[in-house]
Amino acid sequence: MKNIKLKMARVEHDLSQAELAERVGVSRQTIGLIELGNYNPTLKLCLAICHTLNKTLDDLFWQDAE
Numbered sequence: 001m002k003n004i005k006l007k008m009a010r011v012e013h014d015l016s017q018a019e020l021a022e023r024v025g026v027s028r029q030t031i032g033l034i035e036l037g038n039y040n041p042t043l044k045l046c047l048a049i050c051h052t053l054n055k056t057l058d059d060l061f062w063q064d065a066e
Contacts, residue, residue, distance in 0.1 A: 002037045006060050009053045010035075024048040 010020050010031075017035070018028040024045065033039035034049075041049070046061055053060070 001063060003035050003060070006049065006053075007035045009055050009060060013053055020049070020052065023052045 010017070013020075015023075016028075017031040021028045021031045024031075025048070026045065030039060030041075030045075034041050046057060049055075050057055050060055
C-alpha cells in the first residue's frame with residue numbers, strides 16, 4: 001500500500017526524496033520505495049522520518065483497516 005501520508009508530509013516541508021533521505025541517513029531510493037509501499041522501514045528509520053517531518057508515527061505510518 002502506498003504511503004501517501006509520507007509523501008504529502010515531505011512535500012509540505014518542501015523536501016525532495018533526496019533531501020529527506022540525506023537528513024535521515026538513507027538513500028533516495030529507500031524513501032521512494034517507502035512511499036511506493038515496496039519497503040517496510042525499521043522503527044528507527046520511521047522515528048527519524050517522523051522527527052524530521054515533525055509528525056507522529058500515527059500521522060505517517062498508521063493504516064486504518066480497509
